[in-house]
Amino acid sequence: MAIRTSAAARAAALSLGLLLAPPLAATVVGSLVSPAGAEPAAPTSEQSAALKTYDNALKNFVSILRQRRAQIDAGQPLPNLPGQAIYLARVEMMSAYKDLTDALPSRIGRSSRLGIPPAYFDADNEPLLDEYRKLFDLMEAPPAGAQTSDTPFKDVVDLATVIARAKGLDATGAATAGRISLGLFFAETNGKQNAGNARSNTYKGSLQTGPSEDRNGQKKWAAIKGSIAALDPALSRRDDREEARAGNLDHRFNHWTAVRDALMNAHADVFPQVPAIAKALPDPIDQMKLFELIQIIPSPTKAALKSGNLVGYRISDPRIMGYLRNNSVFAFGRADRAKSSATFREILDAMWLFNAKFEQALAKLSELKAGKPG
Template sequence: MGRERHTIAIRIALVLALLLAAPSALRVVSSATAQPSALSSRQADALSAYEHALSEFKSILAERRRQIDSHQVLPNLPGQALYLARINMMSTYKDLTDALPSRIGRPNKFGILPQYFDADNEPLVDEYRRLFDIMEAPPANAQSSATPFKDVIDLGVAIARAKGLDTASAEAAGRISLGLFFAETSGIQNAGNARSNTYKGSFQTAPSEDRNGRRRWESIKASIAAFDPQLIARDEKEERRAGGLDRRFNHWTAVRDGLMNAHAELFLQIPDIAKTLPNPIDQMKFFELIQIIPTPARTALNSGQLLDYRISDGRIMRYLRNNGIFALGHAERARSSATFREILDAMWLFTGKFERAISKFQEIRSR
C-alpha cells in the first residue's frame, strides 16, 4: 500500500510539473511562431536604405529649423536639400514596399499612395511644409491681391477670349490657369522659391519670361478692352501700383505675364486638347508640362499623337524626375523613356493640387 501511494504521489507530481511548465512551453512555441522569417538580402538592403533616408530627412528638417529659429543665414537654395531628402525618403520606401509588401500601411492625410509613404511620417511632412512656407515667404515689398484666385481665372478667360475661343473653352482656360497657380505655388501669391534663384512669383517665372509675357500682353490689350474694359482698367491700376517693382511680385502682373509667356498661344488648342484629354485634371497636367518641359510638350501636341508620343532624351527625363515625376523608387528612376500617357499618369503628386484648383474654380464661378 505504501509503495502504491508513493507511486501515485510521484505521478501526481509529474502531472503538476507538466501542467505548470505547459504555459511556459506554449509561450516559447508561440513566440517562435510569431517571429518573422529572416529577411532576404534584397529586403534587408531596402530596409537599411529606407531607415538611412528617413534619418537623413529628419536631420535636415531639424537643421533648417535650428537655423531659422536662431536667425542664421541660410545656405544658398535652402529648400533643395530638404526636397531631395523628402523624395529620397519616399523613393526608398517604395523600394522597401516593393521588396516587402507587408510594409504597406494605412492611408495618409496627404492622399499619397501608401506604397510610397508611411503615414507615421505625416508630422515630418507637416514640418517640411512649414519650413518651406517660411523660406518661400513673399518679399516685404510684394503686392498682393484681395482676390488672387479670381484674378487668375479672369486673366485666363480674357486671354482665351482675345485669342478667339468660345465661352466654354475660355472657361476651361480659366480653370486650367488656376490649376497652374496651384501647381506652381500651392495657391500662394508672390511666392519665393527655396529651390531656385531664378524662378519667383505667383507663376514662378524667370525675369526673361516675365518680360516676354509683358510684351505679348501689350499686343492683345486692345482686343480685351473691346469686350472687357473693366479688366483693362484693373490692369492699368496694377501697372501704376507696381511702378518700378519686379512685376513677378505683383500678383496680377505675375499671373498675366506668366500666362502670356508660356500658355496663351496654346489656349487656341484647348478644344482639341479636351478631345484627347477629356479629364480636366489631365488637361491641367499637360499645361503644367508646358512649364516643365515646354518644347517636348509642344512637339508632342503638334505630332497629332499626343498620348503615344515618346520622350527618350535623358536630359528631359531628368527634368521630369526633378519635378517628382518618375522619381520614386528604383524601377521608376531607371526608366529611360516614357510616353505622354505614362508621364501624365506619373504626375499623381500634382493631383491633389489640381483637385483644389477645380474646387476653388467651382466655388468662385457659383457666386
C-alpha cells in the same frame, strides 16, 4: 530679416522631435508570413539592405528638417537655396521606401491623407511632410514690397479667360482655360501669391517665372491689349491700375502682372488648342497636368500636342527625363528612376504628387462660382 514662427510652428517642431524615433512600422521588417502558426520567414539580404537604406534616409530627412527649423527659429542666415537639401532628402526618403516596398510588399500600409500612393510613403510619417510644407512656406515668403491682390484666385481665372477669348476661344473654351490656369497657380505655389523659391534663384512669383519669361510675357500682352480692352473694358482698366501700381517693381512680385505675364509667355499660344485638349484628355486634372508640363518641359509638350497622338507621344531624351525627375515625376525608387522613356499618358499618370493641388484648385473654382470671395 529674421523669419519668425508662430506658437503652432514651434509645436510642430516639438512633434518633429518626437518623430526622431521612427514609428513602429519603420523599425520592424514586415514579416514574410508562412502558413498559419508558423514563424515569420527571415528577411532576405536584399530586404534587410532595403530596410537599412530606408531607415537611414528617414533619419536624414528628420535631421535636415530639424536643422532648418532651428535655423529659422533662431533667425540665423540660411544657406543659398535652403529648400534644395530638404527636397532631396524627401526624395531619397520616398525613394528608399519605394525600394523597400518593392522588396517587401507586405510593408505597403494604409493610404495617407496627402494622396501619395502607399507604396511610396509610410502614412505614419505624415507629420514630417506637414513640417516640410511649413518650412517651405516660411522660406518662400514674398519679399518686402510685394504687391498682393484681395482676389488672387479670381484674378487668375479672369486673366486666363479673357486671354483665351482674345485668342479666339468661345465662352466654354475660355472657361476651361480659366480652370486650367487656376490649377497652375496651385501647382506652382500652392495658391500663394508672390511666392519666392527656396530651390531656385531664377523662378519667382505667383506662377514662378524667370526674368526673361516675364519680359516676354509683357511684350505679348502689349500686343493684344487692344483686343483685351474691347472684350473686357473693366479688366483692362484694372490692368492699367496694376501697371501704374507696379511701377519699377519686378513685375513678378505684383500678383496681377505676374500671372498675366506668365500666362502670356507660356500658355496663351496654346489656349486655342484647349477644345482639342479637352477632347483628348476629358479629365480636368489631366488637362491641368498637361499645362503644368508646358511649365516643366515646354518644347516636348508642344511637340506632343502637334503630333496627333498626344497620349502616345514618347519622350526618350535623357535631358528631358531629368527635368521630369527634378519635378517629382519618375523620381522615387530605382524602378521609376530606371525609366529611360515614357509616353505622355505614362507621364500624366506619374504626376500623382500634383493631384491634391489640382483638387484644391477645383474646390476653389467651385467656391468662386458660388460667389465666395477669392
